[in-house]
Amino acid sequence: MFNANKYSTKELIEMELRDMPYSETKDNIVGFALQLVENEAYYVAEAVAEAILHYKDDENDTQSVQCNMCMWRGDEEELTLEKEEDETFKACPNCKTDAYLMDLPVGGVQCKA
């Protein structure tokens, strides 16, 4: 019989996520779910579902950027793709360089939960 007590909360969370390929986001999801279980008394499955949702939302947020050269502001999607030698990079639509681009904070980094 499966005995949940043999496993740590973290291991249980990792088992829930065993189909997800390793990534930084997965790490974050595990950490976030662990917090929910330990601090908010969530069930493991519930915490994992919540954490996945939380980080899915994050991925959909578009990063806002500012060019410190011309003070242009916009979403990352509005940057132009520039090619230099064999490298392609996202650049300011006015200056055609990424040297002055700065990420703007998106609504703080705190969790809404």
Ligand SMILES: [Zn+2]
């Ligand atoms: Zn610019």
